[in-house]
Amino acid sequence: MHKPLNALLGILLFTLGVGLVDFLIVMDHQLKEKFQKNLAEIDLVIGAKGSPLQMILSSMYHIDNPTGNISLESVKAFRNPKHPLISNTIPLSIGDSYNGFRIIGTEEKILETYKTELVDGAMWKEDFDVVIGSSVQKRLGLKLGDTFHSSHGFVMEDHTMHDDVSPFKVVGILGSSGSVLDQLILTNTSSIWAVHGIEGHDHGDGHDHEDEHDHDHDHADDGHAHDDLEAELPEELEITSLLVQFKNKKSYQALNMLRGINENTDLMAASPALELNRLYDMMGVGTDALRNLALIIALVSALSIFVSLFNSLKERKYELAIMRVMGGSQGKLFSLMSWEGLIIGILGTLSGILAAHIFMEVFAGVLEHKYKYPFTGLNFYKEEIVLVVVALLIAFLASVIPAIKASRIDIHNTLAKG
Amino acid sequence: MLTTKNLSYSYGTQKIEFPDISIERGSQALVLGNSGKGKTTFLHLLGGLMKIQSGSIHINGKDMAKLSKKEMDQFRGDHIGIVFQSPHFIRSISMLENLRVAASLSKTKVEDAFINSLMEKLQVTTLASKLPEQLSQGEKQRFSIARALINKPLLILADEPTSALDDENCDKVFELLSEAAKAQNASLLIVTHDGRLKSLMNHQIVLN
Incomplete structure (x- = not known):
């Protein structure tokens, strides 16, 4: 030219x-691809009433704030191993973070659900033991035995630090699965309760050892009056949401469960697949x-x-x-x-x-x-x-x-x- | 080699009749005529650049009227070389590349050595890497002669090749054209109203 x-x-x-x-x-x-991969065959998410999409985003993809908390008691029925429709449930306690990575209180079987395995260390045995995702490990350079304090919410600021309780200790590191677990710090549910001053069952004695850090025990805790709650009953224990897998995804009753929960209880149920389609549309x-x-x-x-x-x-x-x-x-x-x-x-x-x-x-x-x-x-x-x-x-x-x-x-x- | 018979061409109602001509292989002729006598039309008809309306042209025994458009393109590319009054080249490429493109359009196999010898003969070797716009009119005309000769044609047609040139260049260009045609045993037909050429060629055809 x-x-x-x-x-x-x-x-x-x-x-x-x-x-x-x-x-x-x-x-x-x-x-x-990522959204689909993280569906992890979860059929239903149950949580506090609010926006179903927000609940899915926060509980499945960990990119939005949770809709609120629900009592453990209110979802007890779904966690019954003899439930005719449900094969598996995983509780999630969301709300704290470390350096921008979310700390999730949950159960060990979440690894299996997301097809992820430990590559180093072991699963948590006590409260404040954490297992970290591969991206967390890479970004923060944490090693086994490292300890840290979490902060309340998803932004790291001085006044939101939970530095009045025992620090978390890294006991295990997950392999990379390309799922959202890569980006999470996992621990047991009672650790989250302990951080927020709620005495759960099976509370370990991890308060006193591993205390290499100087704890400012006089630090005024904003909003977490844990001393008053110590006496409360296990029935008041809360989680953020419950991930549910059905025995038979196509059964009529299972499909009706979503509507049943939303209409007849204070809980909200949402289907990740449906909400995802709504998101795609938007x-x-x-x-x-x-x-x-x-x-x-x-x-x-x-x-x-x-x-x-x-x-x-x-x-x-x-x-x-x-x-x-x-x-x-x-x-x-x-x-x-x-x-x-x-x-x-x-x-x-x-x-x-x-x-x-x-x-x-x-x-x-x-x-x-x-x-x-x-x-x-x-x-x-x-x-x-x-x-x-x-x-x-x-x-x-x-x-x-x-x-x-x-x-x-x-x-x-x-x-x-x- | 080249013969025409009863050749005529009409632009609307205006009809131009051309004399019958016959030119031997390797011979040279001048076609003279004032403006408007159809000199360019005659040359374009001979070169197969326009369709024959009536009459016939035979080149090397071939009836031009019977060739399809595509065959005509091919025949022209292989056997005819044309030099125009104002030489046009592809502006974005060098003179040497222009000659190579010309060579590639013809079926005749052309080697670089031949292109070089042509440029040498026309004394333009030093200008090979120049772009067309960097050359003078006379220099361009020499290249256009080289281009017309590149397919080793049987017939060279030249349309007013010298009228845009000064006396010195006129003589030189004519000489080069004539020499090159002789060297390749090609027939040369020059169409012109340039009086300076009259004294240089014996065989003259006048269009009325």
Whole structure:
């Protein structure tokens, strides 16, 4: 092409359009992949009334605040091993964190549910023993035997530190599973109660040993009047939510359980799969808007190819006529001209896809922290092949009319006037 | 080698009739005529750049009217070289690359050594890496002669090759063209109204 700036503009526009679409494809794919992976065959989540989506996000994906707490007593019936419909339940106590990573009070079987295993150390035996996810280990550099104080809520601040109780001690490290467990610090439920001054069952004596840190026991505890609660009965113990697996996912009663809980109890039940679909629908609006924008950019870039080729026809009519004189057939000129558009398309498409993946890789860290899942720019997907084909087709179509005009140039008239 | 018979061409109601000509292999002729006598039309008809309306052209025994568009393109690429009044080149590539493109469009096998010898003969070797816009009109015309010769043609057609040149360049370009045609045993037909060439060629055809 004689005008490199025109070609550059075409390539740039093409890069932008293809890059945006491709980024959406990669992002969409990985988000859905992660969301799907973390479904972990959980059929129902039971928690405090509020927004069902919020409960799913907080209990399954650990990216939102919990809807509140529920008493252990209120879900006792679901935890009965003889329950006709339920095969497995996992309690979750959410609300504390360490350096931005959530500390979850739960039971050991959560590992099995998320298909994760210990790679180092052992499971907790006592209160304040914690098992940490692989990303937590990597990011915070914690080792077995390390201790730390949790903080209330999900933001680390001095005044929210639970530094008046015994510190947590790392006793086990989980292998990477790509699930949300990678991002969590797990402990038993009674540790969470102990931190908040509630005397649960099976309370270990971990208060006094491992105390290498200076405890400021006089520190005023804001809002956690644990001394008053010490006397309270185990029936008042609370958890945040309960993850439920059904024996038979398709049974009629199991499907009705959700409605039954929501209508007849103070609890709220939500299906992760249903809420996820709702979330996809909501995200879809934003994705669609972006996709349409990308489409407009792609069309503009096609138009720029068309216009620059069309304009160059006028300037290059002598060159084209001369090529005919020298034996170039009409087909030859057609293919020369359409190749020019295609080359712009090919370069733009390649750089667009490259840009999308580099962008994804660069922002993987930011996204991982926000969404609690690792992202990568190194995965390629089937949809991208479709994208490439469509992009090249657009580039070709944009050059078809100029190419036809080029092939039909009147040699005699052009050269007789030149 | 080249013969025409009853050749005529009509632009609307205006009909131009051309004299029958016959040119031997390796011989050279001048076609003279004032503006509007159809000099360029005659040359474009001979070169297969426009469709024959009536009459016939035979080149090397082949009836041009019977060739399809594509066959005509191929025949021209392989056997005819044309030099135009104002030489046009592909602007974005060097002169040498322009010659290579010309060579690639023809079926005739062309080696780099041949391109080099052509450039040498036309005294433009030092300009090979220049872009078309960096050359003078005379220099470009020499390259366009080289380009016309690149497919080792049977017939070289030249349309006013010298009218845009000064006297010195006119003589030189004509000489080079004539020499090169002789060297390749190609027939040369120059269409012109340039009086300076009249004294240089014996065989003259006048269009009325």
